[in-house]
Amino acid sequence: MNGNKKSNKHKRTKRFYTVVAMVIVVGMVLSFTVVFVDVLGPTGGTGSASLPEVVAEVNEEEIKKDEFNFHMAQVKAMYEMQGVNLESRENENMLRQVQWDVLQELIDEVLLVQQAEDEGLTVSNDMVQAEYQQILVQFEGDEDALENELSLMNFTPEDLKKVIAQQLTAQQYIQQYKEENIEEEELEVTEEEVENLYEQYSAQMEEMPDYEEIKLQLEEELRQRKVDQVKAILTQELKEESDIEVYM
Numbered sequence: 001m002n003g004n005k006k007s008n009k010h011k012r013t014k015r016f017y018t019v020v021a022m023v024i025v026v027g028m029v030l031s032f033t034v035v036f037v038d039v040l041g042p043t044g045g046t047g048s049a050s051l052p053e054v055v056a057e058v059n060e061e062e063i064k065k066d067e068f069n070f071h072m073a074q075v076k077a078m079y080e081m082q083g084v085n086l087e088s089r090e091n092e093n094m095l096r097q098v099q100w101d102v103l104q105e106l107i108d109e110v111l112l113v114q115q116a117e118d119e120g121l122t123v124s125n126d127m128v129q130a131e132y133q134q135i136l137v138q139f140e141g142d143e144d145a146l147e148n149e150l151s152l153m154n155f156t157p158e159d160l161k162k163v164i165a166q167q168l169t170a171q172q173y174i175q176q177y178k179e180e181n182i183e184e185e186e187l188e189v190t191e192e193e194v195e196n197l198y199e200q201y202s203a204q205m206e207e208m209p210d211y212e213e214i215k216l217q218l219e220e221e222l223r224q225r226k227v228d229q230v231k232a233i234l235t236q237e238l239k240e241e242s243d244i245e246v247y248m
Contacts, residue, residue, distance in 0.1 A: 112170035
């Protein structure tokens, strides 16, 4: 009897963590972190055959179809973990919205990287390699296995390292912007905010873990939301000064 209760409690907690992870990941194109999940096929199931080779240009810098598909594959897999098939006919509108959101996040990232480079911010090869090694751990250090999975999305290890470098550079610039323009207390999370978020999730889910069990996870989500708000303000300023063309 007690064993069944513990098992059900564990399942509720695991389900909640997965839901929250998906919210965070989808909102930030993997939260500046590359996460490998189930293989999705050569195109990542994003309807790439109908996409142009260049899906957007940001101040004459191209965002290629393969890069877009790489990120879409990650987001699509997170939805599939929740039983949502973005390729089904009933989810056509949702798929289009997700594609648009992913493209906008990639445009934002390019803008942030361009601004960072203009201000002389760079990331070292050691930083990029450290992140690459963390991804390689998911493949038990087998670089051939990683390369094979990347090839299914028309990506190479060098392409992946470029993505990592871009993400780290954008992250570094956001951090600098926060330090120069945002008071630390503006990003603090209050107990009331955490409790309100718990109540929101409780209203949406039939089974919820105990509050204390997931409190830290809720705090992290709220912190990330506040960082996203800073990022949104920053990227909107950059967009107003930029030349952006979208081709999809």
